[in-house]
Amino acid sequence: MNSHKKRIHFYTLACVLVAVKLWFLTAYDLVAISAPQDDLYFVKLATHLASGEWLGPLNQVTLSKGAFYPLFITVCYWLGIPLMVGQQLLWWLACLVFCAALFPISKRPTLFYLVFVFLLLLPSTYYFPATARVLRLNVYAPLAFLTLSSLLGLMLRARWPWKKQLIWACAAGLCFSLFWHTREESLFLLPSLLLIFLYHLICQFKADNSLRSVLSTCMLYAISATLFFAISSGISYQNSRHYDIDATLDSRTPEFKSAYGSLLSIRTDSWRQFFPVVEEARRQAYAASPAFKELEPYLEGVVGKKWMSLGGIGDIHAAFFPWAFRDAVYSAGYYQEGMSTLDFYRRMGQELKGACEDGRLDCSLPTVSLLSGWHEEFNQLVIPTWLQIITRAVSFTDFSTDTEEKLSRGPAESMVLFETITREKLQPSKRLILNNMPEYHKDLNKEKTRVLNDVSSFYRMVMPVLCSVALCCVLFSLLRSLVQRVWITPLLIISLAALSGVLAITFILTLLTITSYDEITRALQVAYPLLVLFVITAFLDITLWWRQQPHAPVQQADGDPFL
Incomplete structure (x- = not known):
């Protein structure tokens, strides 16, 4: 079969499979939740974008989260694509790109079909209700997968024309730029990218033994980095133009980091796990910082009590303190415009740092992140907590397709916003409406969700085994490379990069679980595609070695149907 026919067959099957998956997912209606820091937040920002107002008026949450997901919602709206369909198509694209990246190493159509199906049916892409809510995790994981897949495609085309390498x-x-501007913990992927970059440079030097080849590769990565900085600068420019805050997020400004980081560093004898700034620490900070004292009527008043009631333990829980802090700053008259807000954070940071330096406050070392402070008692929790999280990721136990108990929640005006900007049919907000749906409709949806649940059960059964075997394959390949003194393959380096990403995100979530809160289901979603990427590339690497196929990229005489 020639290349053209292979391309037609593969793309036809890919379109058929995604159509079938979308048909099964019609069992899901959008669950609209009027959560002002989550679903409703993204809907409102997308509404402002669709109206040509950038992210809308400045308030305490406007610049609290990455801008890409609201932009994605807006693009889907402009294109007339329902949001859940758009999110599924993004994952479908990620699967296609990965298969396209693999094309130089094999001409076997069966390989691409198996890999594509295994990726497309990944349970994290259709578990309910998260994938039926307006949450950024639905684009975050595909973007991480796309980043590593694109780099794999680049490495496997090291001997191809420079222009084709430039595309990848x-x-x-x-x-990566879109990934970076979706969630705030995106730095976990940086070690993986650094590993790939260094490997690619060394490979080029070993292959040609020339500086020109290395410089050519550096140029490709420089262009990639330029694209990243251009997008970041564009977002910062828009924020500066509309809000006088020259940053992609207000939490990434030096002023915010100084103020909030200094507050988190205050140590007291009454510290409690999961409570980053206890009442005693706040009292000391009020006395040391006139700027922070402006927030006292609000943090100790209505604003603070509202957030305390959600934690239910007499103080502001770590899950809610960042929002309580922002609400207090807003209630004190800031976030009307950017300059005065940054000036407030600057004053607060300087005053608290000064109090720490002259001994009025007992402070730990300045934190490099905005996580809650670390205590010596936490050290013994690191390994057990990490093992629990990595086991949870590998076991694929977080997924459900049950739609019975999930209802939309919120006022009518919010429901109108959800339905308009997402172009989705909403899950009813009343149990009575669900109960009165025709039996044939309920029966069909139950059958669809049963099939999806069966597929999830299959992954739950095989993934722990596959991950264990893949780890053995990677260790064997590394040992073989050392013994035989041969260079490792691009497939193996991507497998290691994916594993590095999984280890990095689970380590970050370990710190979060110990210091702040243990509800990490959403943040863990990015680990599942990376685990599958690790498994697939590890198996492909060992399979190609077993069959004695060349590992180096080669030119296709009849052209590359997948780029």
């Missing part, structure tokens, strides 16, 4: 380099830069 630009794809990697674009995907």
